[in-house]
Amino acid sequence: MASNWDSLDQAQRDAVDANVALYERVRPALKRVTRDVLLTLRDMLNDAEVTPLFVTGRTKTVESFREKISRTDDPLEPGGPRVLKFPDPFRTLNDMVGIRVITKLPAENAAVANIIKRQRQLFDCRGDREKDIGSIESGTYGYSSRHLILRTIQNETVKEYQHVFNPDMPANGSYFFECQIRTVFAHAWSEIEHDIRFKAEDPRAWTPHFDRQFTATAAMLETVESAFADLHERYEEVRGYWDLEGDGGMPLTPNRVRDVWRTLLPHVDRKVDDDWGWAAELLAAHGLTKTVELAGLLSANRITEVRKALDHRYSPGPDRLLDDLLLWQYGTEHIDLTAEAPDVVPHPRRDSLQRRLKQIERYRQTAL
Structure with a gap:
């Protein structure tokens, strides 16, 4: 494979x-x-509100260093020779020391970056850019990665390195390095792309079809990351329903019942109107007035048992399913609290509830 070195003059x-x-x-x-900055960042992020999957570091190999500083730029004058891109690499390269922070979700990239940038007594952030911004603005696809350029502050290990580099110069403990923050999906994509695009053994093996495939997989990657981000957001919302000091303690207004229901059971929704007052009234009849109580009632296992017991011919809507869940949970108490009085004629709701309760009781006997 041809290298940058091969094109250089003596x-x-x-x-x-x-x-x-x-x-x-x-x-x-x-x-x-x-090693020093890697351990510092690991300790910093271990105690943070966002914990990455892993944090790794590497020092550029001699071979990689040689290849990078052998890159050339266009001539300074028309017709002149090409010039070295990094004539003074120890002053201009920031990636001889590289740290990678691998997260689970895209939103965690920003959170991790903010945690690091707040540690001003350890690092001074001198650069912060999103690698995929250009692709978003141009309507193309690429992997997303947050790149920070950090400078150490009065670092003793850096001072030791500076003394080795030049013992005649005062050591100030200041050193620039790169910290990349990306999701595990983007990390896998970028590693494979780098191996094929930049480390291919023979550049003649390249085909434009590879570009098309990389673009397609980058688009799929964005879709997958978005799906996982939505899933995580829904999980955090549902988890909050069980916090009595937070969302779990919120009162069950009609709109609140609707929102909780659509979050937990989005596949069972009303088909006609958006009035959920009936649901709040049914729940209040049993003293269920807090979000956590509705979340507990809408147990997946309980819903499965109710469906089996009543053998619904049609998929029930929220009104019927909620009614059946309360009947399963409270039995005759639910009938007495929500149906017509026994001496009222006719009493179609009471008849319907009593018939369904008998089905539930028969099911429970056979399920024992």
């Missing part, structure tokens, strides 16, 4: 060789810097 190769020799000498000290 003077450029001499300059690259000198920097590579220096890098080989200082790299052991730089690896200790990598």
Whole structure:
């Protein structure tokens, strides 16, 4: 495979060789810097409200360093020779030390970035960009990744590295490094893309179909991440229903009953109107006035048993299903509280509830 090195003239190769020799000498000290900032970030994020899947670090290999500083830019003058892109790599490269923070969901990228940027006594953030912003604005697809350029502050391990690099210069403990924050899905995508696009053994093996496939998978990745983000948001909302100090303690107004129902049972919705006053009245008849009590009533296992017991010929709407759930839970008490009085004629609701209660009782006997 052709490398950037192959295209250099002799003077450029001499300059690259000198920097590579220096890098080989200082790299052991730089690896200790990598370990230091990695452990610092791990400790910082272990105690945070958002815990990443994992945090890794690496010090650029000598081979990777050589290849990167062998890159060239267009000539300074028309017709002139190409020039080295990084003539002074130790001053301009920020990725010799690299940290990756891998999260579960896209929203966690911003949360992690904010946690790191708040630690101003340890790091000074000198750059912050979203890798996928360009793709969003151009209507194309790519993987999403948050890139921070951080500078250490009075770091003792950095001072040791600086002394190894040049013992005649005062060590200030300041060093720039890169921290990438991305989801596990974007991480997998980028690793595969990098292996094929940038580390392919033979560039002649490339085909435009690969570009098309990478674009398609990036689009699918965005859809999957969005689906998991929605799932997580719904989970957090449902979990809040069980918090009596929070959402769980909210009163069951008609609109609240509707919102809880549509969150827990979105597949069982009203087909005609949006009036949920009937539901609030049925629940209040049994003293059920808080969100947590409705969440407890709408147990998946209980709904399954009710469906089996009553063998519904048609999928019941919320009104019928809620009525059956309360009948399952409270039996004759539900009939006495919500049906016509026994001496009222006719009493179709009482008759219907009594018939359904007998079905429930027969089911419970056979299920024992």
